Amino acid sequence: MELFEDARTQANVPEFTVSEISGAVKRVIEGEFGRVRVRGEIGRISRPSSGHLYLDLKDENAVLGAVIWRSTARTLAFRPEDGMEVVATGRLTTFPGASKYQMVIESLAPAGVGALMAMLEKRKQALAAEGLFDVARKRPLPYLPEIIGVVTSPSGAVIRDILHRLRERFPRPVLIWPVTVQGERCAAEVAAAIHGFNAIAPGGPVPRPDLLIVARGGGSLEDLWGFNEEIVVRAVAEGTIPLISAVGHETDTTLIDFVADRRALTPTAAAEMAVPVRLDLIAAAAGLEHRRRNALARTLAQKRQRLRDLTRGLPRPDALLAERAQRLDGLSVRLPLALIAFTRHLHLALERGAAGRFGPGLLRADLDKRRQRLLRAGRDLPHLFARSVTRSRQRLLHARLHPATVMGVVKAHRAGLDACAARLDAIGRRRVRESRTALDALGRTLKTLDPHNVLERGYAIVRDGGGAVLTRAEPARTAARLEIEFADGRVGARPDRTGRKEPDSEPGQGQLF
Numbered sequence: 001m002e003l004f005e006d007a008r009t010q011a012n013v014p015e016f017t018v019s020e021i022s023g024a025v026k027r028v029i030e031g032e033f034g035r036v037r038v039r040g041e042i043g044r045i046s047r048p049s050s051g052h053l054y055l056d057l058k059d060e061n062a063v064l065g066a067v068i069w070r071s072t073a074r075t076l077a078f079r080p081e082d083g084m085e086v087v088a089t090g091r092l093t094t095f096p097g098a099s100k101y102q103m104v105i106e107s108l109a110p111a112g113v114g115a116l117m118a119m120l121e122k123r124k125q126a127l128a129a130e131g132l133f134d135v136a137r138k139r140p141l142p143y144l145p146e147i148i149g150v151v152t153s154p155s156g157a158v159i160r161d162i163l164h165r166l167r168e169r170f171p172r173p174v175l176i177w178p179v180t181v182q183g184e185r186c187a188a189e190v191a192a193a194i195h196g197f198n199a200i201a202p203g204g205p206v207p208r209p210d211l212l213i214v215a216r217g218g219g220s221l222e223d224l225w226g227f228n229e230e231i232v233v234r235a236v237a238e239g240t241i242p243l244i245s246a247v248g249h250e251t252d253t254t255l256i257d258f259v260a261d262r263r264a265l266t267p268t269a270a271a272e273m274a275v276p277v278r279l280d281l282i283a284a285a286a287g288l289e290h291r292r293r294n295a296l297a298r299t300l301a302q303k304r305q306r307l308r309d310l311t312r313g314l315p316r317p318d319a320l321l322a323e324r325a326q327r328l329d330g331l332s333v334r335l336p337l338a339l340i341a342f343t344r345h346l347h348l349a350l351e352r353g354a355a356g357r358f359g360p361g362l363l364r365a366d367l368d369k370r371r372q373r374l375l376r377a378g379r380d381l382p383h384l385f386a387r388s389v390t391r392s393r394q395r396l397l398h399a400r401l402h403p404a405t406v407m408g409v410v411k412a413h414r415a416g417l418d419a420c421a422a423r424l425d426a427i428g429r430r431r432v433r434e435s436r437t438a439l440d441a442l443g444r445t446l447k448t449l450d451p452h453n454v455l456e457r458g459y460a461i462v463r464d465g466g467g468a469v470l471t472r473a474e475p476a477r478t479a480a481r482l483e484i485e486f487a488d489g490r491v492g493a494r495p496d497r498t499g500r501k502e503p504d505s506e507p508g509q510g511q512l513f
Helices: 002-012 018-032 113-129 157-169 186-199 230-238 255-259 267-274 278-312 317-351 360-399 403-449 451-456 473-478
Strands: 036-046 053-058 063-068 085-095 100-110 148-152 174-178 211-216 243-247 461-464 482-486 489-493
Touching (some): 018 085, 036 063, 113 230, 148 186, 157 174, 157 211, 157 267, 186 230, 243 255, 243 267, 461 473
Parallel strands (some): 211 243
Antiparallel strands (some): 036 053, 085 100, 461 482
């Protein structure tokens, strides 16, 4: 009986399809929780290529799946990360395909500034540990850059302030890379702009900047969050162009400020750092030019005074030249005599040389002539003496001098003549002895150089048919007939033109016949 009652009861329960149940649950959830705010910690975040974000909101007891559509993700002021505590605003709905409910997030905010600051501090410590914030990595700014690149929004007041300040101080060409300075796309665009400026090749159609300025006006921590992203920090660290960070106001601090080469409190201050004041440069240049002129004038005056002091210690030019002129006059007088004496010396050296004046025979003949003159002078000396005595006697007699006086004069002349005769005899003997010694030396030299003496030692003189002496083998081979002179005579020969060697010839000895 009870079985029939259970069957009748089950038959009265209505039947639903799966889609009907899913739709009913969806209506109930969306009707009861039309718009909610949920506080929780982000976990298991996913970023597919579609641009949507899928994440979990969790606390210590439960997990709620959530999705952020692409259109909403682009407007987020910060990048959601695992472990971040946030407050999500949206609506609950179901996903029938997986029999689950989830939250569609329409806005997302950190759960207080403390959460963002904690995450920022954690990221800062991690990047600092890699050495990206080291002072040694920072590059000096160029004193006067040729081109300045600015990464900022082209429609804001920041770029107008920078351009106005540059015009006032020192006008420079500016390249602007427009970017979004707030929201989800901010970090990617700023990093791409920094990489793009550094990728410009020098000397190309687009000039490469010498200095970069990344600028943005002030805002909240969420508004400036794009400049705290790791992708921006690494782009600045990898760049080679010096960079000035001018994000926010004086009290705003972002991670790009720590990695940049210089931090400016405001965008206007960044423009002041980028270029000097043109008027100040002109004044400084004028001051340096004035100092240069004064230094040059002072140096010239010192050198001029020093030159005058040194001039006083120098001797007078006419005094120096007077002594040299006197020596020149003396040398000019001695020079002709020295030339004559030198010519005589060379003449004597030529006569006394190995070849004599013009040859050994002529020298011998000259010596013989001088010897004959000396002998004749010796033979004629008594007659000359007697003639001189006679002439002296006649002069004395003609003068009618006293006999004793005449005898004294005669004796004096005779003594003088005897001394002269002795000297002439000694000089003659000495000259003959010197001439004989020189003649003997020349004879020995002549004998040494005589080719017939060389022939006595086994050498021979080879002549061709015309009698010309041959000193090389090639003319001897081409001659029709040869004549060989030995110490005791001459013989005829014919050359061997084949150039071959006899079998019994010694090594290194050529064949003559």
